[in-house]
Amino acid sequence: MSTVMVLGGGGREHALAWKLAQSPQVESVLCVPGNPGTALEAKCHNLPISPLDPTALLEAIGRHGVNLVVIGPEAPLVAGVADNLRRAGVAVFGPNQAAAQLEGSKSFAKAFMERHGIPTARYGRFTDLSSASHFLAQQSFPTVIKADGLAAGKGVVIAEDFTEGQRALEQFLPWGPVVIEEFLQGEEASFIAIVVDGQVLPLAGSQDHKRLLDSDLGPNTGGMGAYSPTPILNPAMIERVRREIMLPTAKALSLEALPYRGFLYAGLMITQEGPKVLEFNCRLGDPETQPLLMRLRSDLFPILWTAAQGDALPPQLDWDTQLALCVVLAAPGYPDAPRLGQEILGLDRDPGPNAKIFHAGTQWHGGRFQTAGGRVLGITALAPSIGAAQARVYELARMVSWPGLQMRRDIGWRALASRR
Ligand code: AMP
Ligand code: GLY
Numbered sequence: 547m548s549t550v551m552v553l554g555g556g557g558r559e560h561a562l563a564w565k566l567a568q569s570p571q572v573e574s575v576l577c578v579p580g581n582p583g584t585a586l587e588a589k590c591h592n593l594p595i596s597p598l599d600p601t602a603l604l605e606a607i608g609r610h611g612v613n614l615v616v617i618g619p620e621a622p623l624v625a626g627v628a629d630n631l632r633r634a635g636v637a638v639f640g641p642n643q644a645a646a647q648l649e650g651s652k653s654f655a656k657a658f659m660e661r662h663g664i665p666t667a668r669y670g671r672f673t674d675l676s677s678a679s680h681f682l683a684q685q686s687f688p689t690v691i692k693a694d695g696l697a698a699g700k701g702v703v704i705a706e707d708f709t710e711g712q713r714a715l716e717q718f719l720p721w722g723p724v725v726i727e728e729f730l731q732g733e734e735a736s737f738i739a740i741v742v743d744g745q746v747l748p749l750a751g752s753q754d755h756k757r758l759l760d761s762d763l764g765p766n767t768g769g770m771g772a773y774s775p776t777p778i779l780n781p782a783m784i785e786r787v788r789r790e791i792m793l794p795t796a797k798a799l800s801l802e803a804l805p806y807r808g809f810l811y812a813g814l815m816i817t818q819e820g821p822k823v824l825e826f827n828c829r830l831g832d833p834e835t836q837p838l839l840m841r842l843r844s845d846l847f848p849i850l851w852t853a854a855q856g857d858a859l860p861p862q863l864d865w866d867t868q869l870a871l872c873v874v875l876a877a878p879g880y881p882d883a884p885r886l887g888q889e890i891l892g893l894d895r896d897p898g899p900n901a902k903i904f905h906a907g908t909q910w911h912g913g914r915f916q917t918a919g920g921r922v923l924g925i926t927a928l929a930p931s932i933g934a935a936q937a938r939v940y941e942l943a944r945m946v947s948w949p950g951l952q953m954r955r956d957i958g959w960r961a962l963a964s965r966r
Pocket of ligand 1: 702727728730756813
């Protein structure tokens with residue numbers, strides 16, 4: 547029997563802890579720091595330690611006899627926490643710092659893709675305003691301006707004209723390099739795989755909804771809802787992405803001596819010319835994880851354990867053929883300035899079978915659940931069709947409330963439209 551430690555405390559980590567705890571091989575799951583949702587899960591315990599503090603982590607790993615550490619969010623990966631733990635002999639699922647630059651630095655990722663012929667938008671990288679402006683003036687619009695480093699979804703501007711682009715350059719450049727890239731037209735999808743030293747084990751396809759408002763309007767967010775599977779990632783397209791993007795990327799990582807043991811997430815634009823990479827993340831997506839893990843029938847623990855050892859991965863994973871859908875309930879003011887500390891009503895009710903309310907930004911305070919982050923809850927359900935999953939999730943969402951709660955009403959709209 548094993549003890550697993552999950553780093554992070556968002557909706558993705560609640561889903562990871564919930565799924566890992568279902569393994570007959572897992573005795574307990576330590577959530578660092580976890581959230582009030584993980585605190586309620588069977589076999590799960592929260593530890594109030596920072597996922598960014600390797601000394602405290604190693605002390606807790608020793609004290610609790612942890613067999614495997616699974617790193618959820620990007621911040622500890624980009625900070626090199628996996629390196630620290632591996633150096634101390636701990637089995638870790640999550641890439642080292644050097645490979646996590648695929649997410650931590652847009653220009654690293656772009657140059658990597660360029661070197662290895664991985665399909666992505668054309669781009670230029672700039673550190674000073676005059677050469678950036680000069681390049682911008684030669685582009686057709688819309689054109690995309692990205693801050694180079696981690697920006698929690700706020701470092702991307704789609705400029706409709708030169709003036710808007712120039713404003714974004716002036717905003718981003720004082721903080722570091724920028725990437726100016728070609729605007730890609732098409733439908734977005736999330737393709738996540740377990741990558742281990744050149745091997746690729748794809749998860750099911752999924753689709754996120756990045757804009758705050760219905761019909762994909764309003765500002766970009768970390769994700770307002772997701773579902774799996776998605777019609778755009780049909781079996782032929784999945785095979786194409788595996789062959790044209792994931793395998794070449796996994797092989798190139800090995801070739802560049804960037805050993806990778808973790809989830810690799812390709813944010814894709816499915817264009818007329820085929821799938822192209824918008825971004826790489828070195829972790830699971832949030833909120834894609836919630837519906838994905840609800841559909842996953844395979845035991846996750848032995849797979850992550852095998853991966854952490856660098857052993858051979860199974861040829862495929864077993865998925866429920868039904869559809870899972872997650873809608874995010876967000877705080878008022880999200881994403882710019884979320885208003886927090888409000889009491890959450892309705893969390894005491896049981897959502898019933900094949901449904902789950904994952905906590906993301908909550909706290910337990912004075913005997914009550916309160917909002918404590920921009921994205922507060924992820925209500926997720928598994929059902930035979932997109933319509934049934936939507937109906938179930940929105941019915942459950944009605945049970946929960948706080949003043950000013952924000953949620954999209956159209957999660958899964960593309961899948962519904964493609965059925966008509
Ligand atoms: P990123 O953080 O790079 O994934 O960008 C956030 C969002 O901006 C993406 O989900 C897309 O909706 C949009 N985006 C980013 N790059 C491009 C691009 N080259 N063409 C079109 N849309 C883009
Ligand atoms: N849902 C997008 C992300 O996790 O980056």
